[in-house]
Amino acid sequence: MIRVFTAMMVDSLRYLRSRFLFWIVLAMSAIAAIALFGTYSFTPDGMKILWFKPIVNPMLAEGGVGREIFVSYIFNAYFLRFWLGWGAMILALISTASLIPDYISDGSVELTLSKPVRRPVLFLFKFISGLLFVLLQLTIGVGLAYLIVGIRFDQWMHSALLAIPLLTLQFVYLYAISALIAVLTRSTIASLLGTILIWFVISLVQFVSNTMLLQYEMQAATADQNQSRIVELESKIATESRGPKAFERANLSSWKSTMENARSAADSVYPWVKTTARIELFVPKTGDLQKFIADKSQAPVTNEFAGLFMDFSSDQYRPADMDMQTMKDANEAETIARKKVRKVGIVESITTSMLIVSLLLFLAIWRFTRRDY
Numbered sequence: 001m002i003r004v005f006t007a008m009m010v011d012s013l014r015y016l017r018s019r020f021l022f023w024i025v026l027a028m029s030a031i032a033a034i035a036l037f038g039t040y041s042f043t044p045d046g047m048k049i050l051w052f053k054p055i056v057n058p059m060l061a062e063g064g065v066g067r068e069i070f071v072s073y074i075f076n077a078y079f080l081r082f083w084l085g086w087g088a089m090i091l092a093l094i095s096t097a098s099l100i101p102d103y104i105s106d107g108s109v110e111l112t113l114s115k116p117v118r119r120p121v122l123f124l125f126k127f128i129s130g131l132l133f134v135l136l137q138l139t140i141g142v143g144l145a146y147l148i149v150g151i152r153f154d155q156w157m158h159s160a161l162l163a164i165p166l167l168t169l170q171f172v173y174l175y176a177i178s179a180l181i182a183v184l185t186r187s188t189i190a191s192l193l194g195t196i197l198i199w200f201v202i203s204l205v206q207f208v209s210n211t212m213l214l215q216y217e218m219q220a221a222t223a224d225q226n227q228s229r230i231v232e233l234e235s236k237i238a239t240e241s242r243g244p245k246a247f248e249r250a251n252l253s254s255w256k257s258t259m260e261n262a263r264s265a266a267d268s269v270y271p272w273v274k275t276t277a278r279i280e281l282f283v284p285k286t287g288d289l290q291k292f293i294a295d296k297s298q299a300p301v302t303n304e305f306a307g308l309f310m311d312f313s314s315d316q317y318r319p320a321d322m323d324m325q326t327m328k329d330a331n332e333a334e335t336i337a338r339k340k341v342r343k344v345g346i347v348e349s350i351t352t353s354m355l356i357v358s359l360l361l362f363l364a365i366w367r368f369t370r371r372d373y
Contacts (some may be wrong), residue, residue, distance in 0.1 A: 217340045
């Protein structure tokens with residue numbers, strides 16, 4: 001059995017290496033890593049990109065905290081999430097979609113079925129061999145970016161290395177769908193298009209769920225902000241053994257009104273949060289893995305990254321009907337909410353997702369073992 005497994009792994013690796021797309025994705029990962037982390041540097045006054053005029057920005061000055069925020073955000077939001085989590089993943093599906101259909105159709109299956117190995121085991125061997133593409137790409141891509149960032153900026157983001165096993169697991173979720181469609185149809189095109197379509201539906205479900213949760217957490221954070229102010233001011237008044245002054249009464253009234261409105265809005269959104277969370281139980285949660293990586297690596301959220309270039313309290317970005325404190329509170333509430341949204345119960349998420357993957361593989365194996373070859 002070990003010899004059969006090794007032979008199938010080697011055969012699949014040779015097959016993938018022979019595909020031009022394998023080398024294209026590898027080259028694109030290297031280009032993405034170099035472009036995102038090797039084309040700029042930080043100076044005492046700000047930032048310089050290639051030969052262009054330096055960007056004067058004290059927030060991005062060499063040795064400042066803004067530099068760490070910038071690099072960490074680019075690594076997680078663009079390199080991991082958009083390129084490896086989407087772009088490279090789609091190209092991996094294109095490359096591996098033909099593995100099982102070709103194996104079933106070109107006569108290879110008859111040869112391996114002649115070996116003293118059960119059909120379910122053969123299918124699982126072939127499924128595992130399909131994961132080699134993503135594992136190799138992620139190991140090289142993430143490893144290269146990790147080294148470039150560490151060497152150039154002395155910023156060793158060890159938690160980001162979690163992307164290698166977790167994004168490979170994301171591909172497991174998708175490849176299980178591809179494998180089932182491949183066994184049912186024997187068609188590479190059907191397998192690829194069907195997987196991408198189902199992935200789109202899964203992403204849509206998670207987008208709606210995240211949006212509902214973000215709205216809920218923003219309103220909850222706003223309510224907490226105003227409640228803290230109310231408690232602090234009432235405590236101060238009680239300590240000084242006096243009644244509230246006119247402006248303090250006005251502030252208390254405004255804060256209580258804002259708090260009640262925020263809690264009412266949160267309560268109205270909460271049923272939708274629960275509903276979308278229940279729906280998510282029935283789909284592989286690909287997005288949870290990326291959120292977990294960002295949370296563990298303490299990557300900055302969009303507001304923190306944008307704050308390096310924009311002063312949200314200035315008149316340029318603040319709506320005319322919103323005062324400076326309200327704008328600051330809204331930005332702080334959104335930052336808190338976005339960080340809460342990406343906190344996921346990773347054990348529950350992986351467990352429920354793998355149950356679905358197991359069901360898909362069971363159906364695929366059942367069809368594979370009952371089909372005549």
